[in-house]
Amino acid sequence: MAKLKILKEGDPTLRRKSRPVTEITPRILTLLDDMVETMRDANGCGLAAPQVGVLRRVVVIETPESGLIELINPEIIRAEGEQKAPEGCLSIPGQWGITRRPASVTVRALNRRGEPFEVTGTDLLARALCHETDHLDGRLFTDEGILIEMLGDEEE
Numbered sequence: 001m002a003k004l005k006i007l008k009e010g011d012p013t014l015r016r017k018s019r020p021v022t023e024i025t026p027r028i029l030t031l032l033d034d035m036v037e038t039m040r041d042a043n044g045c046g047l048a049a050p051q052v053g054v055l056r057r058v059v060v061i062e063t064p065e066s067g068l069i070e071l072i073n074p075e076i077i078r079a080e081g082e083q084k085a086p087e088g089c090l091s092i093p094g095q096w097g098i099t100r101r102p103a104s105v106t107v108r109a110l111n112r113r114g115e116p117f118e119v120t121g122t123d124l125l126a127r128a129l130c131h132e133t134d135h136l137d138g139r140l141f142t143d144e145g146i147l148i149e150m151l152g153d154e155e156e
């Protein structure tokens with residue numbers, strides 16, 4: 001496994017749309033492994049492939065409640081309710097903002113064996129599922145329609 005460099009806001013790659021994975025190759029499995037290592041090293045609860053410069057629809061999420069979730073070609077198939085809560089991003093270090101997200105989200109994706117599965121999350125997991133799938137379409141939490149207000153810089 002290898003730790004990857006995380007792109008920061010302002011890098012044009014973060015604004016591009018990622019392509020679906022058509023075949024789960026050894027390269028995709030290595031990408032998943034490296035993304036997990038990179039996310040854990042950065043103390044993040046989610047990471048999307050474009051954040052490490054790979055424009056593929058691949059996401060890893062790890063929250064205390066959910067454990068590690070690897071998502072290939074994730075799609076939000078249901079979103080209900082609304083929550084307003086603080087959110088941050090490894091590509092926008094040290095900055096936090098209050099965002100508007102669905103209270104509950106269901107995502108359909110493939111796992112690393114290419115098997116479809118669904119995951120439903122509330123609270124932090126719902127925010128993470130929205131945040132990371134947004135990255136695959138070039139959206140950041142600071143964008144209009146998501147961000148309510150920034151909470152200002154924090155010392156890292």
Ligand code: ZN
Pocket residue numbers: 088089090091131135
């Ligand atoms: Zn992010």
